[in-house]
Amino acid sequence: MNPLTALLLRDMRIAVRVGGGALIGVLFFVVVATLTPFAVGPDLALLKRIGPAILWLAALLASLLALDRLFAADYEDGSLDLILTGRAPLELVVAAKGLAHWLTTAVPLIVAAPVIGLLLDIEPPAQAGLVFTLLVGTPALTFIGVIGAAIAVTLRRGGLLLAIIVLPLTVPVLIFGVAAANAAVAGPVPFGTPFTVLCTLTLASLVVGPFAAAAALRLDIE
Amino acid sequence: MRLSAVDLTCRRGGREVFAGIGFRVAAGQALAVTGRNGAGKSSLLRIVGGFIRPAGGRLWLEGGGSELSIAEQAHYLGHQDAVKPSLSVAENLRFWAAFFGGGTSKIGDALESVGLGAIAALPAAYLSAGQRRRLSIARLLAVKRPIWLLDEPASTLDAGARDRLTGFMQSHLAEGGLIVAATHGELGLSAAQELSLDPPVHASLAQAHQAAEASSP
Numbered sequence: 001m002n003p004l005t006a007l008l009l010r011d012m013r014i015a016v017r018v019g020g021g022a023l024i025g026v027l028f029f030v031v032v033a034t035l036t037p038f039a040v041g042p043d044l045a046l047l048k049r050i051g052p053a054i055l056w057l058a059a060l061l062a063s064l065l066a067l068d069r070l071f072a073a074d075y076e077d078g079s080l081d082l083i084l085t086g087r088a089p090l091e092l093v094v095a096a097k098g099l100a101h102w103l104t105t106a107v108p109l110i111v112a113a114p115v116i117g118l119l120l121d122i123e124p125p126a127q128a129g130l131v132f133t134l135l136v137g138t139p140a141l142t143f144i145g146v147i148g149a150a151i152a153v154t155l156r157r158g159g160l161l162l163a164i165i166v167l168p169l170t171v172p173v174l175i176f177g178v179a180a181a182n183a184a185v186a187g188p189v190p191f192g193t194p195f196t197v198l199c200t201l202t203l204a205s206l207v208v209g210p211f212a213a214a215a216a217l218r219l220d221i222e
Numbered sequence: 223m224r225l226s227a228v229d230l231t232c233r234r235g236g237r238e239v240f241a242g243i244g245f246r247v248a249a250g251q252a253l254a255v256t257g258r259n260g261a262g263k264s265s266l267l268r269i270v271g272g273f274i275r276p277a278g279g280r281l282w283l284e285g286g287g288s289e290l291s292i293a294e295q296a297h298y299l300g301h302q303d304a305v306k307p308s309l310s311v312a313e314n315l316r317f318w319a320a321f322f323g324g325g326t327s328k329i330g331d332a333l334e335s336v337g338l339g340a341i342a343a344l345p346a347a348y349l350s351a352g353q354r355r356r357l358s359i360a361r362l363l364a365v366k367r368p369i370w371l372l373d374e375p376a377s378t379l380d381a382g383a384r385d386r387l388t389g390f391m392q393s394h395l396a397e398g399g400l401i402v403a404a405t406h407g408e409l410g411l412s413a414a415q416e417l418s419l420d421p422p423v424h425a426s427l428a429q430a431h432q433a434a435e436a437s438s439p
Contacts, residue, residue, distance in 0.1 A: 006320035010309070017308040078302025085293045086321050119359060222274045 021066030129184020
């Protein structure tokens with residue numbers, strides 16, 4: 001088996017077992033999105049207007065939840081040392097771990113999004129657009145997040161620092177993700193314009209994230 | 223294959239841990255690194271493993287794979303066992319075997335030889351410290367790499383497991399591997415060279431101190 005495939009499968013296996021982070025992210029997402037209508041009240045027009053923003057915010061915070069263990073767990077138990085003695089380039093190792101994180105935290109959340117959308121009065125045709133923006137935008141959240149996860153790896157309680165490092169960098173993704181989702185739900189802006197920018201952000205983060213995170217990890221180990 | 227170092231200096235947190243360390247280990251030989259706590263045994267191993275850069279000196283390998291770094295040809299057995307509690311014993315070992323590019327065919331044999339064959343399906347969360355260490359050692363057996371860097375390999379092992387470890391090291395050396403091990407006790411290898419990281423000046427000071435104490439009434 002290819003070393004990177006082995007790593008991907010291992011990380012996914014750990015995530016879905018007891019104590020893994022996969023369920024926590026999607027549960028958090030569902031809880032936030034479910035509580036919003038209770039907090040806002042039964043104003044359907046308002047819910048429809050803020051619905052995409054709520055779902056995107058919940059998705060951002062949910063993907064952040066499992067991120068702080070992404071490298072920290074491997075650092076603490078010595079696995080990261082051994083990974084460095086492997087023959088797979090560290091950049092690709094980061095990419096494989098990022099992919100595992102996305103598959104285990106973002107994908108369940110994307111699957112849950114249409115059901116949760118009903119609570120926020122987002123109707124089926126608009127739901128498809130919203131789900132599509134999450135599908136395209138959440139990889140950017142993960143791959144911006146890996147940079148913060150790699151920087152905060154040596155800190156015992158790195159979660160908060162991780163949020164402080166990562167959240168400002170995710171603001172553009174949030175802006176264009178919500179803009180595209182709003183365009184799909186309510187208009188009047190064409191869907192294509194913000195969506196193209198969202199695609200750009202994702203592609204850029206897929207390239208920059210692994211290199212930046214790998215550089216940070218090499219420094220962490222020293 | 224020969225691993226050599228000249229004049230290695232290690233600085234951690236602004237403090238010089240050791241300086242001017244040199245050694246030469248050829249295929250089939252073992253080097254036992256000794257020294258008091260904090261003398262830099264682990265740091266020396268981590269320098270050889272490429273995890274930290276030496277502040278000075280040179281380290282090189284002759285006769286290995288020319289495209290590979292020393293770390294990529296080495297097994298590092300550190301204080302931490304790199305065992306994931308939610309995976310089973312066999313899953314842990316299978317992952318490392320696949321990650322290091324070895325076949326997964328030798329996993330059963332490796333687990334048998336460290337005495338974990340009967341609990342291969344058990345989640346690793348239930349292992350004792352000694353059993354986790356044995357699982358780490360199984361990694362060295364499941365994937366062949368010529369250089370073994372062992373940091374206190376016997377620290378949590380019982381007497382029987384220690385003897386087995388000595389056996390593994392002897393057969394590794396007999397197959398032309400080389401071993402660098404940090405240790406407080408005996409490795410059980412008759413032919414091991416010893417490299418002491420204790421600075422000689424400390425030893426002579428201690429002797430002078432003892433002599434002064436002995437002579438005073």
